[in-house]
Amino acid sequence: MREPDVTQATLSSDRAPPFSGISRDALVLRLGVAALVGWLLLTIALPLWSLLSKSFQDGDGNFVGLANYVIYFSTPSLFGSIYNSVWVAVVSTVIVIPIAFIYAYTLTRTKIPMKGLLYSAALLPLFAPSLLSAISLIYLFGNQGLxxxxxxxxxxYGPAGIVVADL
Structure with missing residues (x-):
């Protein structure tokens, strides 16, 4: 028997070319997902890692372990602020959910005039910056408000004002 020459040896390889079983769309999708994961790692994970690693150091950069956390959690005002945050969240939720349900029910189940305008009005806060409503509330209800x-x-200025601003 004759031995194969170099050209025949390379052509008779049993190895499939890379990415031969993947369609072009799937390859582009995988590369896009890999790029997105890389972007998220770069913009979210690395800064969070930097913050977390700095939390175990003192002002001079020396390792102090959990000492910063012990100081933080022993602050007396911490639990007061947690209580206020939970109180504002619960009160806002209890007020907003019935109002939103009635509004959504009205828009979907009734035949009222100008339904499109009311639907658009519900989406309007998504497009306005939150600072705009905060400034308007201060102008209206602040110390010298109208x-x-x-x-x-x-x-x-306080928990009740925060609840009103959340509505």
Whole structure:
């Protein structure tokens, strides 16, 4: 028998070319997902790792372990702020969910005029920056606001004001 020459040896290889079983769309999709994961690692994971690693150091960069966390969690005002945050979240949720349900039910189950306008009005806060509503609330209900009298001696600066701003 004759031995194969170099050309025949390379052509008779049993190895499939790389990516031969993957369609072009699947390859582009995988490369896109890999690029997205890389971008997320670069923009989210690395800064978080930097912050976390710095939390175990003192101001001079010396390793102190969990000492910073012990100091932070022994702060007396921490649990007060957690209580206020949970209180504002619960009160806002209890107020907003029934209002949103009635609004959504009205838009989907009734035949009211200008339904499209009301639907668009519901989406409007998504397009307006949150700072805009905060500034308008301060202008209206702040210490020198136009409608300060409607607060019955209360203040917009506090938990009640945060709940009103969340609505």
């Amino acid at each position: 409608l300060k009298g409607f607060l019955f001696g209360g203040s917009i």
